[in-house]
Amino acid sequence: MELRVLQYFLAVCQEESISKAAQTLYLSQPTLSRQLKDLEKELGKQLFIRGNRKIALTEEGMLLRTRAEEILTLVGKTKNDIISSDEHLTGEVVIGSAETRGVKELVTVMKSLQSHYPALRFSIISGDETQVLEQLENGLIDTGIISGTVNNHKYQVLPLHYTDHLGLLMRKDDPLSQTDAIHISDLKNLPLIISRQMANERLLEQYLHLSKSDCRVVAKTNLLFNASLMVEEGLGYCLCYEGIIHTDDASALTFKSIEPAITFPLKMVWKSAIQMSKPTQKFIDALTNYEKRLQ
Structure with missing residues (x-):
């Protein structure tokens, strides 16, 4: 299986058409079709469901x-890591992170x-956090920002x-917004x-000591911005971290801390058993x- 053929395959996936992909790749349609058929033959699996206008992927194709x-991605990253020098540092550092205001430290x-x-x-x-550690394990990111525990x-x-x-x-016009804390x-x-991470990690039971009968979860999301829109429309209250959604005078929303305080210190993690690229190191x-200067 050649990298060139994988690039052809991804182009067809993106265009959903062999003819359109052939144009973007500057190949003839018969040549591209033959490459894809050879790939299916090599793998012994059908990769495409060919329709009249568009093609779709089979389960194996997905x-x-x-x-x-x-x-x-790994090939491109490896190439950049190898050609990078100390004096003229080039390349890319890829970081996985959940939504957190702590990213500002990294940006500095x-x-x-x-x-x-x-x-x-x-x-x-x-x-x-689950996705970050999975990507770290598969080599798709160099480091990850998490708040949970890992194998040291x-x-x-x-x-x-x-x-x-x-x-x-919550909304600013909600009665709970008048309290000092929740x-x-x-x-x-x-x-x-x-x-979804809170749901998967059973945060409500583990940290808030609330049983399923105590909680009424009306929605789950993996993007806090979408959750803030739900709050604005009055669907419910979003359990989240402070400082990610702006709650200034122009906003219809406000954030209230939970007491006693429930905190999650952040940490950056990376795999021990691999040689870091020069940019990552x-x-x-x-x-x-x-971080030492902040102490």
């Missing part, structure tokens, strides 16, 4: 699309590094200065909007020094 994207370091190495690039890939034999850990505070996002007992039977060193 799996190959995911793997092909991962393979080509990114800005400082880019002033010295203009060709250095950064990517932040959003995802919940498997991962290197750098504690960050920032700590997420859990609270409730108590855990106030959450019982409220219509709650929570992240430079970023880790710079962030480590930055």
